[in-house]
Amino acid sequence: MTVDLTQFHAAFFEESFEALDAMEAALLKLDIGAPDPELINTIFRVAHSIKGGSATFGFSDIASFTHSLETLLDELRSGGMPVTAAVSDLLLKSVDVLRVMLRAVQSKQPIDAQRVSDLQFDLEVTIARKRESIAAETARAPAPALTASSDGVPAATADAPAPGTEARRWRIHFRPFRELLARGNDPVRMLRELAGLGGLEVRIDIQALPPLADINPQECHLSWTLEVPGEVPEEAIRQVFDWAEGDCDLAVERVPPAPSTAAAADAAQSAPQPQIPADSTRSPAPQAAALEPPALTPAPASPSPSAQPRPEATLSAPGDSGSIRVSVEKIDELMNSVGELVITQAMLSQLGAQTEGPQAERLRAGLAQLERNMRELQESVMRVRMLPISFVFSRFPRMVRDLAQRLGKQIELKLTGEQTELDKTVLEKIGDPLVHLVRNCIDHGIESPEVRLAAGKPAAGTVHLDASHRGGNISVEVSDDGGGLDKTRILAKARARGLIGANETLGDAQIYELIFLPGFSTAEKTTDLSGRGVGMDVVRRNVKELGGKIELASEPGRGSRFTITLPLTLAIVDGQSVAVGSETYIVPLISIVESMQLKPTGINRLSGRGEVFSFRGDYLPILRLHALFGVEPHTRALDEGLVVVAEGDGRRVGLFVDDLLGQQQVVIKSLEANYGHIDGISGATILGDGSVALILDVPGLIRAADMRAAA
């Protein structure tokens, strides 16, 4: 299964930038010395989401950086390290660096690797220092590290001003992952191809090479720093590594013909270089950058003019989808207004049809035009909000594959109900919780192939994602056939953490409840997948924000199943309109098996159990909608009306109606907002003529009929 992940990049960047703003705000609110744990949690979650997202999309530099950041934050969260001004500064700097990295990736520019690794180094140093000595030095220790960093950043960027100008060389940091060879990539061929672009200078790094005895020839331990001179388009270089994307760390950057590199010949060539920016003196940026290389001193100023203009220029380019965020209420208002317009237009059309006179023909032509335009407008507005859940689901195949490989597990991903449409806002918020759940399933749920085989299960575990409309809700299930939740371990962990008393005994449901607490994790060690205990509380928080709930069922040795149920605040359903007397009802197409006219001979009356009819060898009960809803029908004779065979909760019934009217997509409106719940009705919709039609909830209808029969 291949999915083009790039279509989701825009959403990821948008969310990440927004999250970083929130993180920054939280950092600024953080009190030195006495931090609010909730704020630290917020900051932590941002780092965690960005890490998850960037890992999914293969932005390994960002993922690696956020992992370090997260480790530091974890120390703060657990209280292992005090929040000092230095640490807070360091975190704010990380926000800036993350923004720069994201912007670089977004505009497909090389990441300023030096700046990133410097800061990452500072983060690691801070963590390491703390681990060495927490005692007296805490106040002072991070400070030197910090000054080092503030020196380091400009120093790093000082040799970067050239990127802004017409650089003459490309420097490529190419560090394949071990499994690069196993994926069918050959570094030698790549290098050869690079050399074909012009000259090539190769420096190899053999530090990671294990002793000869330990070498596995199938693994790649080498990394390279490559330099390609000349006017080679970046695209051409990137193309060489196309197939290795995701299997290596790759950074392509422009470098000036550095005097340090013994490239005397290049130096001669580089003489005309200043003239190139001079040609484009209109923009001040290249000018400033051109001036930069000789004067290295005013360092902090230089990175911004040289590094900023490029990403910003590309930001406004068509590559950016130019999306804006609009509040849900505005869209609701828009939808309601359009609905009113449609009704007014219908009224005018009716009036136009009755009008006579010389102008009537033109009036009718205009009204017909108006009707077409209205329909288009209505459809566009509807489309604004609704998207199939496949939008979210399609991130998973790649993620599952990568995780399975990293963990040495065999996992099969099953996706069903991908076409279930749901509200865009719901969709946006359901993504992260699902990522967490799927990760949890893979990391904690599915066992290694050996354990599975020993337990008599197939070596490959299954993770199943399913979405469906259920009653008035959307339900999304994430299930696995792994080991299930380990209740004793959850209990032990909760006791160790002091979440529950040593002698407290809890029921299953209460035990499962524990895993939704912030900071709870049973993982033995922290991996960059999960185990930090942020996952489940974020999941629940997000689901609750949508007004939904999350349920958990687990069976030892058989797996676990998370069910997220979300209310259908505004969703579209494909419906069949049926007439009963003067009323119109909508039956969701998804519940309809077939519609048919009954023959008098096909109907049987069971004593005390109502009427049944034969359908494909089965006898199905007949539910008379007019009787259930207290409506006066056109006909009570079963062979004169029609029967809609509908299915709900695995049972089939025949709904007796007067007539079928037509199929249409309808917008589900809540009856509960102003009235209340009605058994057998999931909501209402507004028909083309402005009148209201109720939408049937077939499973609820069957239950309601059961209760009537029992009463």
Add this chain to the structure above:
Amino acid sequence: MATQTTSEQQQRAPDSSQVLTFVLGNETYGVDILRVQEIRGWSAVTKIPHAPAHVLGVLNLRGSIVPIVDLRMRFALERAEYTAVTVIIVMSVVTASGRRDFGVVVDGVSDVVDVNSAEIKPAPELGTRAAIDYLLGLVSIAERMVVLLDIDRLIGRDLGVLPGGTEAGSPAADAA
């Protein structure tokens, strides 16, 4: 109990408040104007299954689904025909779960009047009627008696949305 509701009225409007009056049969009723969303003509409603008889059904009000209550039936008055001049007053009740809109069918809308809270007389204890607690009081305007209604109690309970509905009902039952 009547004094208690009067004091409530005083809290809401220390001096005077505006009241929308409407006609139902021979009576004139009044509701707090701030609760009125809009007044519109009659149009056919969609029936709701299992609803109380006086809840006629639901209407589309600019995209939201609004239940319609027939006040004549609610007050057990003689039923009137719905015609083009029949009026629906759309009002809102405030509940624990937020604002809820609904419409009431009345014979006609009369006027908007200022009512001084000091002029409001408590409703007489009728003894037999348990549901009398939806009356805020009586006020005389231009020689006519206007019955002021507590919309939250009158309608909120009917819609099954007012948590206090049953509680508010019980003291009235006790009083009776």
